[in-house]
Amino acid sequence: MSDLRQEIQNRRTFAIISHPDAGKTTITEKFLLYGGAIQEAGMVKGKKNSRHAVSDWMEIEKQRGISVTSSVLQFHYDQYCINILDTPGHQDFSEDTYRTLMAADSAVMVIDASKGVEAQTRKLFKVCVMRDIPIFTFINKMDREARDPYELLEEIENELGIGTYAVNWPIGSGKEFRGVYDRMDNEVIAFEGVDARHEVTATHLQFGSDELKERLSEVQYQTLADDIELLEGAGDEFDLDAVRHGKLSPVFFGSALTNFGVEPFLKKFLTMTTSPLPRNSDIGVIDPFDERFSAFVFKIQANMNKAHRDRIAFMRICSGKFERGKEVFHIQGGKKIQLAQPQQLMAQDRSIVDEAYAGDIIGVFDPGIFSIGDTVCDPKLKCTYSGIPTFAPELFATVRQKDTLKRKQFVKGVTQIAQEGAIQIFHEPNTGMEEVIVGVVGQLQFEVLEYRLKNEYGVDIIRDMLPYEHLRWIENDEEDFDYKKLMLTSDTRVVQDFRDHLLLLFTSPWNITWALDHNENLRLAEFSQNS
């Protein structure tokens, strides 16, 4: 097998998703510990940024290094080269998460066993389903009182509309937690309590063995025997093909904090998930093993280093091999460029990469030329990857600079922040940036915008909230479509985004229906493909 093929085949690129506090950070940290990428727990990131909103965001801003390291992590485990895409926990930054999911080949969904499916999980999950990527479920915190496992599986199936297959099955929970039964290996991994470092020692016992009977109470043993029978009788067959098409989610129970069931999960997950997948482009599906390099930008992070005002564009390599110093073609810019200061992140360190393969994520210095969704590729390939969907914001406001003399900085600031995808900006059709309407998913994004415009661009702004709550992109061909002829309720507004696509802002779903009812040919979309 060629080196290229081997390298790519060993790659696993996935995102970890969860509702805040379910245990995403803890599990990521355990993965890194197994991979030897960090030496002790607590190194991935400091305290949560979900509770104190803005002040914490500013703190993160000060320590950009930390937030960046927690966004992409690469480490080795067995023969695998693993890229973990971390996703911001705060719901106001969920757009960032959506985009990150576009760069992943599979997702690990962490669920708190006492809470089940929570709001944020539901939202993120929708995006995974949209892409049909494999989803693996880790039901965490079994060392605490947990909900009934059957009920949890049913909830996942009903709420998320995906089949489940329990790869292992818990024996009790909380103080009564005795371990899990591995259905594939037909053995019990017994939980023996935690030591001072919160690490467990686990023993593997055959089901039916005397040792296991001694360890469990009679009731527990009998319950387990009944559960096994029930699962085998009623349960679906394990179907790897269904897993790989995102139709069936393998479920694992465990406890990340006590390190129970995490490594067995990682091992099985790595064999069940796929190496980098082919991607759609305008010239057809591009095979990851194609020797010609191609990648797309899924995240832009500005001012990672205050002193240099730099921007880093994160790209997911989709095919071939990246080599430092080699010229690539930037499709949207229409010219050949060199990717400057390519870097990869490994736990705490950023290091320059000389080569990287399909599946890897690299960050490159962005002199302000990239937008989210852009493609770069080998000049011999020239393909354009389908854009990253832009989700409809739910809060809108007009913003303008307080000091009219700062107009130029203001326009530059909002434009750059919009290019990063941190906000979306709109304007009246064909009027340029005379009036800037900002759309966001969560209130916190407005505050961050204000903070950044002041700190990075020296501009104070005035913000007036607008009554709109829904946005739809107009999908009609612009050539034979005249938006001025649309019949709309008086509180509906036509605007344009920064790529000059037309869209409508509505104050209620009722108005959307009204618009569709009164304009026969109007076609509306809930998200736009940035291309």
Ligand code: G4P
């Ligand atoms: P997140 O990234 O998904 O937001 O969650 P994180 O890993 O930070 O975990 C949230 C809280 O849940 C943390 O406690 C963490 O220690 C705890 N936790 C994670 N996994 C388990 C588990 O398997 N069992 C138990 N009992 N707790 C778990 P915290 O008090 O908020 O933070 P900390 O003081 O422990 O850092």
